[in-house]
Amino acid sequence: MQTSYENMTISAFLKELSSATPAPGGGVTALSGAMAASLVMMVCNLTISKEKFAEGEQEIEAILEEALKLRGKLMNAVDEDIQAYNAVIGCYRLPKGTQEENSQRKEYLQVALKRANEVPYRTAEVCHRVLELNRRLPHIGNPNAVSDVAVSAHLAEAALQSALYNVDINCNYIKDDTYVQYYRRKRNALSEQAVITREDVIETVRTALQS
Amino acid sequence: MQTSYENMTISAFLKELSSATPAPGGGVTALSGAMAASLVMMVCNLTISKEKFAEGEQEIEAILEEALKLRGKLMNAVDEDIQAYNAVIGCYRLPKGTQEENSQRKEYLQVALKRANEVPYRTAEVCHRVLELNRRLPHIGNPNAVSDVAVSAHLAEAALQSALYNVDINCNYIKDDTYVQYYRRKRNALSEQAVITREDVIETVRTALQS
Numbered sequence A, B: 001m002q003t004s005y006e007n008m009t010i011s012a013f014l015k016e017l018s019s020a021t022p023a024p025g026g027g028v029t030a031l032s033g034a035m036a037a038s039l040v041m042m043v044c045n046l047t048i049s050k051e052k053f054a055e056g057e058q059e060i061e062a063i064l065e066e067a068l069k070l071r072g073k074l075m076n077a078v079d080e081d082i083q084a085y086n087a088v089i090g091c092y093r094l095p096k097g098t099q100e101e102n103s104q105r106k107e108y109l110q111v112a113l114k115r116a117n118e119v120p121y122r123t124a125e126v127c128h129r130v131l132e133l134n135r136r137l138p139h140i141g142n143p144n145a146v147s148d149v150a151v152s153a154h155l156a157e158a159a160l161q162s163a164l165y166n167v168d169i170n171c172n173y174i175k176d177d178t179y180v181q182y183y184r185r186k187r188n189a190l191s192e193q194a195v196i197t198r199e200d201v202i203e204t205v206r207t208a209l210q211s
Helices: A010-018 A026-045 A051-092 A099-140 A143-173 A177-210 B010-018 B026-045 B051-092 B099-140 B143-173 B177-210
Strands: none
Touching: A010 A026, A010 B010, A010 B026, A010 B051, A026 A051, A026 A099, A026 A143, A026 B010, A026 B026, A026 B143, A051 A099, A051 B010, A099 A143, A099 A177, A143 A177, A143 B026, A143 B143, A143 B177, A177 B143, B010 B026, B026 B051, B026 B099, B026 B143, B051 B099, B099 B143, B099 B177, B143 B177
């Protein structure tokens, strides 16, 4: 994809997404995470300035502020992902006629692949932070919006797991074994932690919905 | 939300989503499901007309066609959800001065709540169909896009579970016990089935990624 997603209409975005053009997966992941962050913000906005939730107001304001920052990071990640992807493609197109050209091409490609790997990993970390922000909302947020907390948690976890597939794919092409092992360990730990965090949030929401 | 989502920019959508205006949850759910359907279409489009995948071509074309229809249903569901939600709000605003007015208001409200309940349930069923379409793709689709199959499955399941929270909430206000029990049973069965389908798809993708 050529342009920044934010100014595309939803309809144009979906049309481009479904086409055979090799779009980096970053757009879908970032948008899912950004929707999750927006839902956190919505719950905060439905809570702030209401007398009966005054006790948690300061904490809610801090959550709102952080969710806005995280959403910004997720939307920026779309362009970072495109740049990193284009850099990898650029390396594949470098000349490989001489032995020197070939070895330099390989070297540049490995650097570009590592960079392309770190963008989705950081996105996954941002999504986990969005998940974490949801933990407190069923306790201090407007209870009328408690199901939106669960929706946010589902989406944030889906975005996180989606980002981590890009780590898997990039690691398949990276030759530095120490680096790959390090990222595979971190990736698996974050994936497992996200399932636990999402289940915790959902459980709290279910209890709140039934009470 | 007042307008159909499709013509909004992503940035405007996220801004409206995060505000305190009482937006029905339908927008997020439908968009997540529509992204999942679009990814199915993308995988199909990356597979069609390539000689080495010719064997599965007819099946891929059928999947592509169905995914397009399901995406249309999901985007229409946003407006159906808004209409159903506005109908419920309209009933709450009916006069309840006399006993007759009060009893008629209650009756209309119950009808509107059932309608509002059935929109997200149908959306969840559509999302499950998107999930099902993903089952075959790791076997007959372009293997370069196999991680997009997993991303689609994560998103479709998140959308499905999100839609089902609206069933929970609506059922809390519906007085017809037989109806409520029927929908709670169906809701739980669909939720459990979706987890199984998503896990099956992810497992197939993981195997493909490691081979």
